[in-house]
Amino acid sequence: MPLLDVDNLTIAYHTRSGPVTAVENVSFRLERGKFLGIVGESGCGKTTIGMSLLGLLPENGFVREGRILFEGSDLLALSQKELQAFRWKKISMIFQAAMNALNPVHRVGDQIIEAIRIHNPEFSEERIQKEIKELYDLVDIPEQRIFDYPHQYSGGMKQRAVIAMALSCRPDLVIADEPTTALDVIVQDQIIRKIKDIQRQRGIAGIFISHDIGVVAEACQDIMVMYRGKIVEQGKREEVFVAPVHPYTIALLSSHLTIDGVFDFHADKPEVACDFSPDFFAGVCGYAESCSRAEAQCFTAPPKWREITPTHKALCRLCGQND
Amino acid sequence: MTITSNRHAAYSMENVIDKKTRRSYKRQRFSAGWSLFYKNMVGKIGLYLLILFGAMALASYIPPLVDPMYHPMTGVDPLISYASPPSWRHWLGTDNIGRDIFSQLLTGARVAFLVGVSAAFISIVLGTLIGMIAGYGGRIADSLLMRFADMIMVMPSLLVILLLSVLFGQLSIWIIVILIALFRWPAVARVIRSQTLTLKKRPFVDMARVAGASHIRIIFRHILPNVLPMALLYMTFRVTSAIIVEAALAFLGFGDPNTVSWGMMLQWVWKTGHMFQAPYWLLPPGICISLITLSFYMMGRAMEEVLDPRLRKIQKADYAAS
Amino acid sequence: MILEIKNVVKQYRSKPFLFGKPDAGVTAVDGVSFSIEKGEVFGLVGGSGSGKTTLGRLTLKLEDFDTGEIRFDGMSVRDLKGPALKAFRRKIQLIPQDPYQSLNPYFSVYDSIAEPLVIHGIGNDEARGDLVKQALEMSGLAPAASYSSRYPHQLSGGQRQRAAIARAMILDPEFVIADEPTSMLDASISFSIFKLLSKIKREKNVAFLFITHDLAAARFFCDRIAVIHKGRIVETGPTKDVIENPKDDYTKTLINAQPRFSYT
Known part of the structure; x- marks a missing residue:
């Protein structure tokens, strides 16, 4: 338990x-x-x-x-x-x-x-x-x-x-x-x-x-990333910070300055977007408007939980599809 | 050419929007404060009482028009030359020489407003100015002004005004107003000074200095709007104390003999030996003095609650959420 | 060279009026020297209480120092008075730490940003309107019309800081002191503020004194840095050299204290 x-x-x-x-x-x-x-x-x-x-x-x-x-x-x-x-x-x-x-x-x-x-x-x-x-x-x-x-x-x-x-x-x-x-x-x-x-x-x-x-x-050891009242990605530290999948997590990580100059993680870095849309609770993905990868369906249907590994999941209909 | 004029047009429109939104913002802020004030029972009662007294002050112009014998000072009922109890002819009775008590009471309301508001206004202007200068100016200005304020604060103001009136004979109502104001600014100055001290350390004052603003500009453009609500709050409390001081002076026989104030009425009751014979003469001015000071005080308390979020009870939850 | 600071010392002690003795006092800045070239971004990195903010205030002539010399554009800052001081105030500006406190709550964004123009008597109403609009748009508050009539409490933290930057840049200063401009902001917003500052530096060739406790931010933004500890500068040099090859013990401690993604 x-x-x-x-x-x-x-x-x-x-x-x-x-x-x-x-x-x-x-x-x-x-x-x-x-x-x-x-x-x-x-x-x-x-x-x-x-x-x-x-x-x-x-x-x-x-x-x-x-x-x-x-x-x-x-x-x-x-x-x-x-x-x-x-x-x-x-x-x-x-x-x-x-x-x-x-x-x-x-x-x-x-x-x-x-x-x-x-x-x-x-x-x-x-x-x-x-x-x-x-x-x-x-x-x-x-x-x-x-x-x-x-x-x-x-x-x-x-x-x-x-x-x-x-x-x-x-x-x-x-x-x-x-x-x-x-x-x-x-x-x-x-x-x-x-x-x-x-x-x-x-x-x-x-x-x-x-x-x-x-x-x-x-x-x-475990990380939960939240955006506008919802969890968007959760998993083990190594998973979320080394191989982030949710576009918001990626944006958050790439705007994080470190002493080594750049933050090192394995994902294509999209342009950072920081002005977030206000209607996250409307049902559709609230991050879609700021998301550099958003597709048409992101604006019409609610996001879904995707499991990347048994311990790592993200609230995004696009994540984990490539695997 | 057209481009520049277009640009100017665009800007002037912006400016119009700017002013309009600002006005609506001010109205919005006022109505938010007003709704808070109105929810407050104490404030509401104070306000109603005050409206009543305001109506009395305005109505004081009517009786002399009805009949010269209702003139509060010079009007004498030709049929009555003694203190008479309430009747249809004189709603609250007459004093010992046949003057109408009700019309005196109405005039007293006018005088109370006049004395209270003008003395409070002068003391607030003085207190705010001196407080801001003491708080903003350096250590020396601060020490000198505040020690001066302390000196005035510990002076028994009533006694000093009494002494002055003994020295210079009867004081007119305006001199009394100014004397009250001169004795009542230090408390305001203290509050405004301490507010100014904290405001002075706020970064926006530094920012104004960095932009090259003069001290005058910083005091009047940046600090004054921020202390003004507090100054207005204190004004309501000053009104209360000014009315009480004037009433006390008048009762002790040092008022302006040409003015009918409630304190003056009490003095007449006492002087003519009607203290315990004519309750219809004694009670109305006494009750009015208590109620008008109470109403200003209650207004002040409610305003305090609007201005100081820490005093609010109901609204706390709303703030936690925002 | 735009700014030269030589052996500046600043002590705080309580000076009683008339009675009592002054106490021993605290030395906030203890013999600091450095210089900044035109168009250079110089970082002053240190922990809380290191004297870095005081040094910024001394440079802006918000406070007077005890001994030493600060020269801005060849003029001694200590002796500035009257018109010379006003001219100085046109050339050097501050981006403050706390965007929630740095705008007068009773001023609209337009009034706040236009205030330096009013103070220095620049332009008429229309020209000021244009300048404010440009400054707002340059700071990323576009469309300007929708922001200029707002009041500070109607803006988010990042927007307020952008307004403060617009206000600092409206006089086209040669030198800007940024005192921990992002310490109150979220990471992604502070990143966008840094990008904005870098853009301003590039386009307007402004020199910056960047005061921060965050080595990572300094690394991102500064050409050279100085590490300040207990009122003294312990190490100066190009940013990369200082961070990769620290010589001083305090610098080493500071670098080791930075959060690392070490996963141990």
């Missing part, structure tokens, strides 16, 4: 001009100890997915359809109270603006202890002390800094403290939403290494949400 099984998830928001679909028919599975990367541009719905897994959708957001099974139990069927017990202990989150996730008037250590205590009321004082030392050890912050205030930490240390907090209750799944966006390249590199280390040591699974392909490629 996979750790997380998301099936046909559709999420919408109520707005003044009626409901707006943010995520449509998203399905994926995550095994224990694996990291899944969700890549996409801003507004593609990747953060919404993360929020829905924690039951933290904004007031006007709602799940229209689908199931989220965590260890076989349906998260959507849980009450708010049951969810609260679930959150942090089983699934925790590293937020986008991690700098602001720490309360400036409390010591960092106290905030983490608070989190442990709320979710594990049976823990003794010594046990909690032991836990927090272990956590600080894990994220490489010296023990004597445990009871400093957030402003005494550097940006990278704050980020690591937030990671420690997310791990404080030994969750099985961590959702990291743009955990390195505001950080320096060097600090970002440290954080990614740390996350990979922790994954290895504790065997936790993770979902890594980012707009930065490079970051996701380093940290995750």
Whole structure:
């Protein structure tokens, strides 16, 4: 049984001009100890997915359809109270603006202890002390800094403290939403290494949400590319990044600058198109208008899932036809 | 030749579109704000009250036309020379020399608007200007202006105005308005200054400097439109305090004796010893002072909610989605 | 040579008014020297807090520096005043980091872009209209008429940045400072912004000082780069040489920290 099984998830928001679909028919599975990367541009719905897994959708957001099974139990069927017990202990989150996730008037250590205590009321004082030392050890912050205030930490240390907090209750799944966006390249590199280390040591699974392909490629084994609320391509890292098939993925990859000058993957590089059409939910392929390979039928019929390998598939009627 | 004229035609049409869209954009923004305001119960009540007082102020011109004896200041009922309770002839009764209380009350509304709005307007103009200069100008201008503002802020304004009127005799209503304004700008200046300080650090101000804009241009073209909503909000609160100060002055006997204000009416009640004998004389001006200040205050609170999204309750969800 | 920076030092310290002592302060820029040729793209690469943005602000005379010299077109930037300063402002422009904050929310796109023309008294209304239209179309906001009347909040991030570029280019500057122009944008949009900047460089022969934390972007766009760390330049050279054969330890760390598709 996979750790997380998301099936046909559709999420919408109520707005003044009626409901707006943010995520449509998203399905994926995550095994224990694996990291899944969700890549996409801003507004593609990747953060919404993360929020829905924690039951933290904004007031006007709602799940229209689908199931989220965590260890076989349906998260959507849980009450708010049951969810609260679930959150942090089983699934925790590293937020986008991690700098602001720490309360400036409390010591960092106290905030983490608070989190442990709320979710594990049976823990003794010594046990909690032991836990927090272990956590600080894990994220490489010296023990004597445990009871400093957030402003005494550097940006990278704050980020690591937030990671420690997310791990404080030994969750099985961590959702990291743009955990390195505001950080320096060097600090970002440290954080990614740390996350990979922790994954290895504790065997936790993770979902890594980012707009930065490079970051996701380093940290995750499985990749999901999203465009306008839909998954357009998913597969193993080696498959999606080395041999991408969906024209959007190819466009995304060829607009990604790397230090070696060009990004190397095996596909004909089409001209990059970035102005996307607004009516993706009209049924036909929303990328067709921007797509350099689109054929007449792309504009008239909905796109289809094509399987390239058992683990690699793309939502495009043209992909995989050459094989 | 034709090509250039075509081009100009194209451009001038663009410009027309530009102005029209801008107007429609402004209207759109106004109507969005208005609908938020109107959803707010407090704001709605405040607005209705204010419309009522506005109608009273306008109606104050009518009674003297009906009969000179209804003139609030000089009109005396030839048949009555004592304080009389409400009757058909005098809806709210008369004061001790036979003047009509209802027409005095209407005139009082006019004076309250006059005093409140003009004093608030002057203090807002002063406060906004000084606040922007203090916030935008360097450290020295800031320190000097703000210390000056602090000095005025800690002065007991009522006491100082009382002293001035003792020194110079009776003050006219316009002098009182100006004095109130002079004492009430510092709070506005503080708020505008802190807004200006944050606006000054916004990149678009840097961009204006890089483009070569003068300080005057930056202050008036770039910063002023951004602080104006806040200044207007503060104006409603200033109106409230100006009306109260004027009423207090008048009640203490330092008002303009040639003006019928609600504070003045209260002073007459008290001075002639009718405080507990003639509730029909005492209560209307008292209630009016409370209600008009309350209504401006409620309007201000509702406007605050329109301007500051953090104060909104209902609309939060909409913003999260967008 | 269009820009020459010699031994520039900038310290920030809190200067109290009347009372109290100044504190030790922070040295943001610590003796930086480099020069930029006409039409050259020079990259200044460094992490956050390295002083790279401060250096840009000093060059634009948005702030004053303590010691050293900055010469633009032979003139000392420090001494610029009055008409000379205004003439300087015509020749050097800024493409800002944050497109969400760099346009006045109360200005329409047309007003924002035309503002430099108004300030410098260039042309009448009609001529300005033409120039704005050209600038918009050059920046990829075509048809110009449909964008010129919009307000910043009606534009996407990429469109705002294009408007900011149009505004910077409308005075036909000789030198443009681009301060992390794409750090707030999605990858594919930032790629198209880089393509636009490259086009401008080619067609107008403008020199750029490109401030970035992203070596990959610098590699794409710059002729030469300088790596700045803690207010000092640790390495300068042609982009390719610096990235492929780094000499300095910090440069090496920076290069190794770049995300790689290593799959290990």
